[in-house]
Amino acid sequence: MKSTYFILLAAMAFAAGACTGEKKKEQPPVDSGRDRWTVQQANDWYQSQPWLVGCNFLPSTASNQLEMWQASSFDTATINRELGWAAGLGMNTVRVYLHDLLYEQDSSGFYQRVDTFLEIASRHKIKPVLVLFDSVWDPFPKPGEQRVPKPHVHNAGWVQSPGKEALLDSTRHPRLQNYVRGTVGHFANDTRILAWDVWNEPENPNKSAYGDVEIPDKATVVLPLLETTFHTARSVNPVQPLTAGVWRDDWSEESKLTPINRLMLDESDVISFHSYDSPEEFEKRVKWLQPLGRPLICTEYMARGNNSTFEGILPIAKAHRVAAINWGLVDGKSQTIYPWDSWKKTYTGEPETWFHDIFRRDGTPYKESEVVFIKKIISEK
Template sequence: MNRRWTESEIWSWYRDHDWISGCNYSPSTSLGGMFALLQEYDHETIRRESAKEIALAASVGLNSVRVFLPFEVWHRQRDAFFAHLDEFLALLDSYGMTLMPVIFNDCLPPKSQYREPVFGPQPEPKPGFFGGTDENSFDTATQTGKRVGYSVFDEPDMQPVAEQYVRDLARHYGDDPRILIWNVWNEVGNSSRDHMSLPLMRQAFAWLREENVSQPLTAEVWGAQMPDDASYYTWLNDPHFFGDIDRESLALSDIVTFHYYGDYLHAKRLIALLKQFGRPMINTEWMHRPFGSCIETHLPLWKREGIGSYFFGFINGKSQLNVVWDFIKPYPSVDQTLWMHDIFHADFTPYDPDEIAVLRACNADKTLPDSCSVFLAPPSGGSCQRR
């Protein structure tokens, strides 16, 4: 569609689909994630491993995955990028699953830590760090505003490349039903970038609409313009909007997407706040056991409210998504013995079998509206308990 969808149009689209129940997926066997899957090097090995993981996702009833597209592979190995992405889409489709691709991202390390992506064999993880590396956007100094995340698109000569990238994606997949929604930008304003990415985000939305893609477009609400990490921790207990960055994302988006890692009661408060915009909602990032964001409580909440779901992580692997973000490590109230993300060990055994039982129960019937109210009791403590 070459304009923003009306409320009537997006509700009609949403009701024509099953309830969305998915995860944020990255192949667990390589630190490179989707980069490793889509590059030329040793593709068949990681493809086989990913096929097993997607089969597991389908077996627990997931019907969609959200992935961060690796621009660098498109830029330097375009043929491999599209051939391998086509293959991945075919794999998903064989299980009745769809894809939400993330095109741009503001969760970025500062320029002093920026490293060109490594093609070929991927580096091994550094133990004890979320993402498998200490060069990430989650360390305390970055979060407190002392260092600004760096994007290659900050360079003036990258604007035409960004446009080519967006239009190329649109021309390949703009009418492909295997692509559910375009997540145009992940957490715009994060990594102390503030308004830096807004001009390109506006352009990206415009380019996709000029290409007349058939899928909805979105950029999520996540609590932008928080001055430091302490404010983020406070925001979990008082979810609200922090200014024009989130509001611009809402104004551009066809469908309301949001990220929220807070507990059950405050998640309900955020839902009430977002309902004012009158559009369907999807939580594209959630599940943070130390913060009390739990499958047992939150997944039934999203389903009862008709809100789509992509919890963060899936199979624990080299990205070490079980490790808490660096900037919350000093918080004494955060139980860091709990896994932050992921629901399966590397051998495919559940982290918590009760989580899988709730997941299967909620996914058994994806018609809208529906309820899993039998599971709606909030946890007794402030965080999820491993059983």
């Protein structure tokens, strides 16, 4: 696919930010940045990696991104212990969400904590994918102490970044780009980071949980900001690839792509996608994306109730050398052992079939056979 988008001048966004009266933060030098990687560059990078297998990671003591990273609740002991369990399975990557309010709250402290996290992950030989923005779940994030999630509800404490108010207020958009420029710029040469995931499910309408308070035409609102975010991240010349994952609709040919899907596929250095469906559907979507000629990373899969399992998905991913990052590691405050329908259906205790996650908080597996399988397929040449 040919990109139809042009590099935006990052300096314009920075200048606009100065006009909002917001607190200034030290920024890295601004230039036009690097281009999108060529297909050859992307594949050269991918060939230098092992088969990438990992999980979306949130320590069991945190309910959301803010609680994971804020100084008062940054839990290095739990992070170290639980990343050790991931490494014990043979996992070599994790996908971890950041948040724009962490940068506003205390950018230097935030960077120090990210550095600490990267050091812990590095000791376990794990290279994280860092997610900058996310449009899923609660659209009203607030810094500080986080509310107690409603029991037995899937991701009841998770918050969006940016929130609804920031998305709808264009005067706040320069602040968001300062966060992107500052964060990617600070870690642009850090080889402990595998990749940057620019925006998770940018147009997700969250109908089952927050549909009544969501932005009605979210895709239209997010699209220009998503494009700018790609260019802002690229402006600081990161050595890591940029990506944003297609997650719904038909990607089988260009004529069927929505504007958001076309943008994500056109701007990503390496292609990422989500699939919580059967092995047959997973492989079909892999084949839709293979003609692009770029490395493929599945950044979300594994929902047992949807017939998306380790035993079903990992053999296909390995056969096609698709990186595979499942949702969840340890049953914790995210409550993702409960299915998506827990927003509508009442659960009073642990479901017989866990939706996501692999371990209980004491480190024992939900299913021993699953753990044996994961270790075996990762270790086999």
